[in-house]
Amino acid sequence: MPSQSVRQPIALLGAGGAGRALGVALVAAGFSVSAVWSRRRERAEELASLIPGSRVCSTPHDAAGSGRLVVLAVPDSAIAPLCASLSWRPDQAVIHLAGAFGRELLAAAARAGAATGAFHPLQTFAGAAVPTAWQGIAVAIEADPSLQGELLALAQQLGSRPFLLSPEQRPLYHAAAVLAANGLVALAGVAAELIAQATASDRATALRSLFPLLSGVLANLDQLGLPQALTGPVARADRETIDRHIEALAHTAPTLLPLYRALAQAMLPLARERAAAAPERLVALDDLERWLASEEVAR
Ligand SMILES: NC(=O)c1ccc[n+]([C@@H]2O[C@H](COP(=O)([O-])OP(=O)(O)OC[C@H]3O[C@@H](n4cnc5c(N)ncnc54)[C@H](OP(=O)(O)O)[C@@H]3O)[C@@H](O)[C@H]2O)c1
Known part of the structure; x- marks a missing residue:
């Protein structure tokens, strides 16, 4: 499959187990990460220190605004409220990392014209983030047709094994x-x-x-x-x-x-x-x- 280009820079909202693992893997794969936000600033600072060129943002709004691809790496129950609290542009794409839910959590961004997708790593992330954590793992993707190729390319460039998952198969x-x-x-x-x-x-x-x-x-x-x-x-x-x-x-x-x-x-x-x-x-x-x-x- 020809590798499509992935829109950048990437903004990372959420610096927990999954966000940290993805941030470190993105840098190792050569992606540009512009901004990191977490509810607790010290967690964002810790992650930003591992991502050269990224800045710590005080608000999720600042962080999301700086990215063309925005990752909402927050707990499943926080994804929809966070998404609905932000302003979106049609040139942006927004994804979350949850396994049990699909694009419906990102409806607010879709209404503003942004492309939306779910990008679920079939892996558990606890403890220190290592650059190789996304290598060889399966990644389930559900996305707007316009975003599918880009997310498949993103997973491939992380060294993962992506596959498409329909909303019906997800639970x-x-x-x-x-x-x-x-x-x-x-x-x-x-x-x-x-x-x-x-x-x-x-x-x-x-x-x-x-x-x-x-x-x-x-x-x-x-x-x-x-x-x-x-x-x-x-x-x-x-x-x-x-x-x-x-x-x-x-x-x-x-x-x-x-x-x-x-x-x-x-x-x-x-x-x-x-x-x-x-x-x-x-x-x-x-x-x-x-x-x-x-x-x-x-x-
Ligand atoms: N961890 C895994 O193994 C794993 C694997 C596959 C998929 N995922 C998915 O990845 C996503 C993140 O999971 P996680 O395990 O990384 O979570 P986590 O370790 O609990 O971290 C969540 C992040 O979101 C922030 N946060 C917590 N509650 C929030 C709220 N109500 N509003 C806004 N931000 C909030 C936290 O901020 P502070 O810590 O600064 O307060 C932290 O930065 C979830 O969708 C999960 O299903 C996780």
Whole structure:
């Protein structure tokens, strides 16, 4: 695809995890960033110090006015009110980074003739911003037809892998992202609490002991893919082991039983794929599925 030019300079409103990561990546990719604004000036100053040539603005109005491409990197609930509070020109484009919402949050800018788009990085940004954070990541784009090519070029020049996402597909796409990213953190938290209880240690120590296991799972997913990355008692149709887990949870952490059961049920299709050439394993998986759905386990 020929790389289209991206309008510049770029103004960055919001210096949180996502804004910082994007600002640093934009500079590394050679883009001109004119201005940075954040509610707390010290956060804008910190980010501007990493972006040569940018200035810290006292108001979002000043910052937005200085850019031809304006990025609203503020929390999802703040995007529409911030957009509606600013003045827009027809030569400008404005984008946000939210995954769950589309261009509708930028309707005020569209009414003033600015081009609008949603530019969602399928990545989590916490901690220090590194210039390579946008490299190799998927970026979901929804934009005015006149802006699509420009946003595809922007993502490509950041080293990302852009794709177009329709407004209808967006909630499902974002639910998947939340399951993979935040769901994994929640599972790690639950597992660390259980290990801490089982070994009389603290949660931080327990979490650290889980790291090699977690990174081993990610490496298996990367190298073997699905369903091969699934190991464990469900993949082996080992009902006796699962029964012991359920008894232990019922005794120590009964509120986690529905989660354990739901995850075991979610593993079944993958276990079946793995067992496709082993008829006796498939029969055992059918039995396991019936048992997991039974009153005996559900109560
Ligand atoms: N972080 C991620 O991993 C990630 C990943 C993908 C997409 N995103 C998207 O990126 C956007 C920003 O998220 P984030 O995680 O970077 O947020 P964040 O860390 O909470 O930072 C938000 C920024 O917006 C400012 N802000 C907070 N509330 C505001 C309000 N009511 N009005 C105006 N400004 C406000 C903050 O200012 P002060 O701190 O100066 O008060 C800060 O500069 C969101 O749309 C999010 O969905 C985030």
